[in-house]
Amino acid sequence: MGWSFHQFLAMRHRKYIKLLLTLLLISTLWACKKDDKKDDQDIQFDQAAFLSNLSAEVILPNYLELDNAVNDLSESIDTLVFRKSKSDLDKVQANLKTAYLAWQKVSFLEFGPAMTVGLRTNVNTYPTDTASIESKIVQNETQMDQLSMSDKKGFPALDYLLNHSSDSLLLAEFNNNRSNYLSAVVQDLKTKVNTVYGEWSGNYQSSFNSSLGTDVGSSTGQLINALNQHYERNFRDGKIGIPIGVRSSGIPRPEDSEALYGGYSIELAVANFEAMKTFYKGKDGLGLDDYLKSADAADLDQTIQNQMVSIDSELNALNDPLPAEIQNNYQALRDCYQEIQKLIVYWKVDMPSRLGVLITYQDNDGD
Amino acid sequence: MMLATIKSRLTQETSIAPLAVFRMVFGAILFVSIIRFMLNGWVDDLYVSPQYYFTYYGFEWVKPLGQTGMYLLFSTLALAFLFQAIGFMYRWASTYAFLAFTYVELIDKTNYLNHYYFVSIICLLLVFAPAHRYFSVDTWRKPTLKRTHLPYWVIFIFQLQLGLVYFFAGLAKLNYEWLFEALPLKIWLPAKSHLPLIGSFLKEEWVAYLFSWFGALYDLSIPFLLIFSRTRWFAYFLVIVFHLATYLLFQIGMFPFIMIGATLIFFSPQFHQSLIDRIRKLFHLKGAKTDRKTLTFYPKTKNFIAFGLIIYFFVQLIFPFRYLAYPGKLFWTEEGYRFSWRVMLMEKAGYAIFHITDPESGRSWEANNYDFLTPNQEKMMATQPDMILQFAHFLAEHYQNEGIKNPEVRVESYVSLNGETSRLFIDSTLDLTTIDDSFAHKKWILPFEKTEN
Numbered sequence: 115m116g117w118s119f120h121q122f123l124a125m126r127h128r129k130y131i132k133l134l135l136t137l138l139l140i141s142t143l144w145a146c147k148k149d150d151k152k153d154d155q156d157i158q159f160d161q162a163a164f165l166s167n168l169s170a171e172v173i174l175p176n177y178l179e180l181d182n183a184v185n186d187l188s189e190s191i192d193t194l195v196f197r198k199s200k201s202d203l204d205k206v207q208a209n210l211k212t213a214y215l216a217w218q219k220v221s222f223l224e225f226g227p228a229m230t231v232g233l234r235t236n237v238n239t240y241p242t243d244t245a246s247i248e249s250k251i252v253q254n255e256t257q258m259d260q261l262s263m264s265d266k267k268g269f270p271a272l273d274y275l276l277n278h279s280s281d282s283l284l285l286a287e288f289n290n291n292r293s294n295y296l297s298a299v300v301q302d303l304k305t306k307v308n309t310v311y312g313e314w315s316g317n318y319q320s321s322f323n324s325s326l327g328t329d330v331g332s333s334t335g336q337l338i339n340a341l342n343q344h345y346e347r348n349f350r351d352g353k354i355g356i357p358i359g360v361r362s363s364g365i366p367r368p369e370d371s372e373a374l375y376g377g378y379s380i381e382l383a384v385a386n387f388e389a390m391k392t393f394y395k396g397k398d399g400l401g402l403d404d405y406l407k408s409a410d411a412a413d414l415d416q417t418i419q420n421q422m423v424s425i426d427s428e429l430n431a432l433n434d435p436l437p438a439e440i441q442n443n444y445q446a447l448r449d450c451y452q453e454i455q456k457l458i459v460y461w462k463v464d465m466p467s468r469l470g471v472l473i474t475y476q477d478n479d480g481d
Numbered sequence: 482m483m484l485a486t487i488k489s490r491l492t493q494e495t496s497i498a499p500l501a502v503f504r505m506v507f508g509a510i511l512f513v514s515i516i517r518f519m520l521n522g523w524v525d526d527l528y529v530s531p532q533y534y535f536t537y538y539g540f541e542w543v544k545p546l547g548q549t550g551m552y553l554l555f556s557t558l559a560l561a562f563l564f565q566a567i568g569f570m571y572r573w574a575s576t577y578a579f580l581a582f583t584y585v586e587l588i589d590k591t592n593y594l595n596h597y598y599f600v601s602i603i604c605l606l607l608v609f610a611p612a613h614r615y616f617s618v619d620t621w622r623k624p625t626l627k628r629t630h631l632p633y634w635v636i637f638i639f640q641l642q643l644g645l646v647y648f649f650a651g652l653a654k655l656n657y658e659w660l661f662e663a664l665p666l667k668i669w670l671p672a673k674s675h676l677p678l679i680g681s682f683l684k685e686e687w688v689a690y691l692f693s694w695f696g697a698l699y700d701l702s703i704p705f706l707l708i709f710s711r712t713r714w715f716a717y718f719l720v721i722v723f724h725l726a727t728y729l730l731f732q733i734g735m736f737p738f739i740m741i742g743a744t745l746i747f748f749s750p751q752f753h754q755s756l757i758d759r760i761r762k763l764f765h766l767k768g769a770k771t772d773r774k775t776l777t778f779y780p781k782t783k784n785f786i787a788f789g790l791i792i793y794f795f796v797q798l799i800f801p802f803r804y805l806a807y808p809g810k811l812f813w814t815e816e817g818y819r820f821s822w823r824v825m826l827m828e829k830a831g832y833a834i835f836h837i838t839d840p841e842s843g844r845s846w847e848a849n850n851y852d853f854l855t856p857n858q859e860k861m862m863a864t865q866p867d868m869i870l871q872f873a874h875f876l877a878e879h880y881q882n883e884g885i886k887n888p889e890v891r892v893e894s895y896v897s898l899n900g901e902t903s904r905l906f907i908d909s910t911l912d913l914t915t916i917d918d919s920f921a922h923k924k925w926i927l928p929f930e931k932t933e934n
Contacts, residue, residue, distance in 0.1 A: 161674075162675075326675030327676075346851075347851065351849070355847075359846065362846070363837075363839070363844060363846050363883070364839075364842075364845055364846040409668075409671065411900075414902070458832060459832050459903050462830075462832055463830045463895055463897045463903045464830075464902060467897045467900050468900050470668045470669045470670075470671065470673075470828070471672065
């Protein structure tokens, strides 16, 4: 361009390129040298094997267990509405509890098919709206599909219909309308669970196994986000926090307990936590614990496992029914809540940070 | 002597073609970006569904306009960028694009991105630049507007602005963690090891070091490699490699394409003229015979512009250094972090629990963040002190409306920086309702101490 400043740059420029290349070379060599030092640390993590293990050993068996339990429950309800005997009622109540416990093993998997179906909202929205249920029964309305029905069906509605009174009174009130409503609720539950299990045992498993990486849509990203969202909102808050009033200006709301009528809220919470622990550990195979270890974060895994022990000991010290515990043993519940809370920080802040997983429930740009 | 050389170079006549191409490329990419933004449903996610917005200090009056309003704003914004690209009612379109885009960005600092800031200031520069006076609908409608040449400084201000963006981004990378610990790339790259071909390399630690050093050197050197004609093609090759790599590896949206398009302005007038000729041919536009006609300014306008530009670039030069006025670790406190071209520099995550106390009843409880904030807002708030304070004040107001006279709000927040174990971020004993936000140092941010393990 015939401009002196350019020429000035031109002369310096060759040196500049050389400098750049030299620096690149040095940094590469230096980095390689450093790499030699940490040899045994660098376990290669097989993300595909991790996902296959989770889906084959944890997710599918858990959905199958729920599917079977719900089918059993449905069958026993058919018999109950037909015969209305005390032993039938006992069996239904036992089956309900089995199914409710089985639900705790999949409730934190709200992604993929469960997300599409809206499984959690459909099967476990509580507190259930008992007044509306009663008026639906009077009007013999059994349509379950509208969104507004979510707090009038599912496990909480079954819990109400099957546990809200003494056995003899329950049996006495089973007229046609009530039986219809009960059957419709369990039918809806069965359909939803069947659909999700069907998807998982069909095509979804392989697409889950092959969606690698840690982006928003990846399987790892989805499962960590789903686990965290459930743990925070449905486990910490739904099972303990809301009933003890942490979210209502400190005034307890025992009437918001899960399985309020059956009176086994704590048992469900314990089962739910146990299932999340198993999921974290990948049962006996590759789990999030191994993932962390491979990312040079064995210390964090240890912290998480220790915290799980603390939560277990707090949870196990609690007794059902929850409303009575709120009355008599309030401080223990608050302590338990605090221990549960600590794990959120490790799971939601530290774990994704170490694994490079984007914690977000919505897609967006970053920089 | 040097000054005189620079002055003569800056006032030297040059072809207007690079500026016209810049206008077209920038307008077109932004047009696509805005459409993409709408199609992704982000207008609803970011500007309609949230109940609360984190406004910027001094811009509390900026509010979203409701669903219809926001869609109207975005649609007209897309249209404005399209008009800008084709040079139709250019001044109006560019002014509107700048105001509307900046308004949107000011609604919620949750959505702050360096590249949005970049778009805003380029829009501002384009408002005043005569980018429509060649190869535009405006000159076709009013041929007297047409100019073929202008003083070089009009083009140089865009080159300078781009150069500053890169250079500051490079300077920001010159820190211990980036260079000698390869953080955060050491965390981010292995997470991408499932990618075909390059995936297996990304697990290697040396690759993180290589990327870190290459990134820093790239940012620092690219403005110079681009301005000098002999290295320009090589530099542009690097631009493409670098930005495509970031596009493939990270969730970075349209930014790579904006930069790949914008850096074309460094190319020679001949290059741009041949681009324009090719577009002409493609669309069978007749190239009216052009007499050389140079854009001139009235002396008064010239002084006004010179004065404005000196102020503008002075601010651009100084602003990224304002962090020096604050004590503590910049990545931790983020005081003076925004608007400084610090791009993808750290892995930071946090979780904030707000404890509310009603001194009258003595009761205490926790706020339910997710009742008020979107997951993304919650996430961004948890690591940025000014947002934590804003939200604390919002909560106080919320509980006052619920009938609690003087709620006290404390935050227990944990933050992890670059994969370090999370630790307490804000003084958890402090009632945040007693604190007002300002640009003074926030003494209630706890100091960052690195743990060795």
